[in-house]
Amino acid sequence: MAGDLRTSALRTTVAGLRATRRRRQVLVLTGMVLVVLVAGTGALLMGAAGLTPGQAIAGAVGLGDKGDVFVVQKLRLPRVEAAVVVGAAFGLAGALFQSTLRNPLASPDILGISTGASLGAVTGTLVLGLSGVALSGLAFTGAGTIALLIWVLAWRKGLHSIRFVLVGVGLAYLCASLIAWIMARSQEQEAAAVLTWTVGSVSDIRGEQLALVAAGTLVLAVAVAVVARTQGPLALGDDNARALGVHVDAARVGALLLAVALVALATSAGGPIAFVALVAPAIARRLVNDGGAALAASAATGAALTLVADVVGQHGLLGVAAPVGIVTGLVGAPYLLWLLATTEKRSR
Amino acid sequence: MLTALAALLLVVLASLALGVRDIDPVEVWRALTAPVAGFVDHDVVLDQRLPRTVVGLAAGVALGTAGTLIQGVTRNPIADPGLLGLNSGASLAVVCAVWIFGVTSPIGYVWFAFVGAAAAAAIVFSVGRGQPVRLALVGAAVTALITPLITLVLLRDQQAFNLYRFWSVGSLTGRGLDTVAMLWPFVLVGVVLAAALAHRLNMLALGDDVATALGQRVGTTRALAAVAIVLLAGTATSLAGPVALVGLVVPHAARRLVGTDYRWIMAIGALLGPVMLLTADVLGRLVLPRSELEAGVVAALLGAPVLVAVARGRNVAGA
Numbered sequence: 001m002a003g004d005l006r007t008s009a010l011r012t013t014v015a016g017l018r019a020t021r022r023r024r025q026v027l028v029l030t031g032m033v034l035v036v037l038v039a040g041t042g043a044l045l046m047g048a049a050g051l052t053p054g055q056a057i058a059g060a061v062g063l064g065d066k067g068d069v070f071v072v073q074k075l076r077l078p079r080v081e082a083a084v085v086v087g088a089a090f091g092l093a094g095a096l097f098q099s100t101l102r103n104p105l106a107s108p109d110i111l112g113i114s115t116g117a118s119l120g121a122v123t124g125t126l127v128l129g130l131s132g133v134a135l136s137g138l139a140f141t142g143a144g145t146i147a148l149l150i151w152v153l154a155w156r157k158g159l160h161s162i163r164f165v166l167v168g169v170g171l172a173y174l175c176a177s178l179i180a181w182i183m184a185r186s187q188e189q190e191a192a193a194v195l196t197w198t199v200g201s202v203s204d205i206r207g208e209q210l211a212l213v214a215a216g217t218l219v220l221a222v223a224v225a226v227v228a229r230t231q232g233p234l235a236l237g238d239d240n241a242r243a244l245g246v247h248v249d250a251a252r253v254g255a256l257l258l259a260v261a262l263v264a265l266a267t268s269a270g271g272p273i274a275f276v277a278l279v280a281p282a283i284a285r286r287l288v289n290d291g292g293a294a295l296a297a298s299a300a301t302g303a304a305l306t307l308v309a310d311v312v313g314q315h316g317l318l319g320v321a322a323p324v325g326i327v328t329g330l331v332g333a334p335y336l337l338w339l340l341a342t343t344e345k346r347s348r
Numbered sequence: 349m350l351t352a353l354a355a356l357l358l359v360v361l362a363s364l365a366l367g368v369r370d371i372d373p374v375e376v377w378r379a380l381t382a383p384v385a386g387f388v389d390h391d392v393v394l395d396q397r398l399p400r401t402v403v404g405l406a407a408g409v410a411l412g413t414a415g416t417l418i419q420g421v422t423r424n425p426i427a428d429p430g431l432l433g434l435n436s437g438a439s440l441a442v443v444c445a446v447w448i449f450g451v452t453s454p455i456g457y458v459w460f461a462f463v464g465a466a467a468a469a470a471i472v473f474s475v476g477r478g479q480p481v482r483l484a485l486v487g488a489a490v491t492a493l494i495t496p497l498i499t500l501v502l503l504r505d506q507q508a509f510n511l512y513r514f515w516s517v518g519s520l521t522g523r524g525l526d527t528v529a530m531l532w533p534f535v536l537v538g539v540v541l542a543a544a545l546a547h548r549l550n551m552l553a554l555g556d557d558v559a560t561a562l563g564q565r566v567g568t569t570r571a572l573a574a575v576a577i578v579l580l581a582g583t584a585t586s587l588a589g590p591v592a593l594v595g596l597v598v599p600h601a602a603r604r605l606v607g608t609d610y611r612w613i614m615a616i617g618a619l620l621g622p623v624m625l626l627t628a629d630v631l632g633r634l635v636l637p638r639s640e641l642e643a644g645v646v647a648a649l650l651g652a653p654v655l656v657a658v659a660r661g662r663n664v665a666g667a
Contacts, residue, residue, distance in 0.1 A: 195509075326496040340482060
């Protein structure tokens, strides 16, 4: 009798905790969606052709003045959508990397995958003289090559997270120093022009490319939702996860493959947008604060962060019109630092 | 230990004897013992090879020791001066020195680099409050905050961009003995502190709770380590530019050689740091005919494979 009572009390407690967790997740997600809506609306209204909210909405649905429709549908809306899609992809990828590799620093920036994309782009511009689609292709190839290299070099009877991370960091430094070397050897003007490519931008993603990236991200996100069940046990360590019946290697390989695909996709469109994948999951984890990987919240935070950063950068709030990759760090890092400084609770 | 010492001696000799200009070893010896003023061979040895060897020694010792300390304190195998925000802090200060004050000589921006690194470290350690995971994360966040600021300055100021392009590669040339003469006490104090802390890092490696239970004041250890890290990494970056990979690879290589005792790792790390940096510098002089590759680039080309090899090894920390 007493045992039954205790069990039912335990059940109530667990149910209560679960409800609290879910509430908190919903709260964070709603908050981030609100940020996206506000910043997105702001992005539609601001610019050389100033629009009223009414004109912007009319333009977005294809009504009203032809000029307004063009400005909203062809120029401003795609940019907002691109920032949201690419940001979400980076945020989700970062969360996957960090939870799978059990290292809060593991993100494509630090593992060299983004740096590989930069190296591809810098080589393409300064050494081969490429531009446009060929350049995107080369950035994509750079990211893919580095990911593949990490994989091959870190593989030793399975994929140990520590090996993956170490190899990645080594390759990141290698790429970074090659970039620095190429920049030091090239003409002043050319080197300055390539500076923006090393940080990423969402200003030129529209039409088919946007649709492709959006669809790809969506498919990958669904796949992530499927494999997400194993992320919780993996966070407890390989042995515990195994004891809980998780195929550790398969789960890790699957999650990392998805993360790499997300990064490569987003990078091919927007370039290696700096620090979103590092900062967004860190913020999301702290906001959700349930010890989990906070995958959905990371994607939402990534989208919000990238969009806000693009609005700030585009409208010259820093004194110069800056590509989004320069601003993401400026917007995200102080918030993350503030979160880190104010959360007393010991983090994972 | 002896092997590491021998390797260091060998690489120092190589650094004095080898270069774009062919100089007879006998002349190198004479240049050091009985220099003849105006004799080109002697001038090259004394004015170019000797300073960069000394700079490489000082910066290498500092980087090797700082890297070991950082990994010990953060308990994160990928932590290094770069990830703790020290390099980006130094870079921002250098870029601002050029942009705002028009400083262009190495001796002028050495102090800016030092202060920048120290300021970044101060933020990282105060917000990180010594908890390993948090420390690493705060370091990354500070880097994420500072890197775009650097880019913004570079986009605005052509002169700063030009100087930064060459500074950020990382090189041992162009810094005179006067710079080392100014900064060597920092390296000395840092190394002594690091040596004194090595035993405490061993306990810290078992976790904060165990270290506390063993009678250690964990907070004090971290604070002292922070001071040493700032002194060492700050000096290294001021001297050679942001050559972060050395600080990352050396502790891993040392761990591979001598196991997990930080007293040994620290000693070997202090020797392997200059070995790696000077090897990179010497190779950089030799690979291209009539021109040089900067030490920073070669260090990355050398360091990445070493890191991969260490990562693939059986005893990699945490695997």
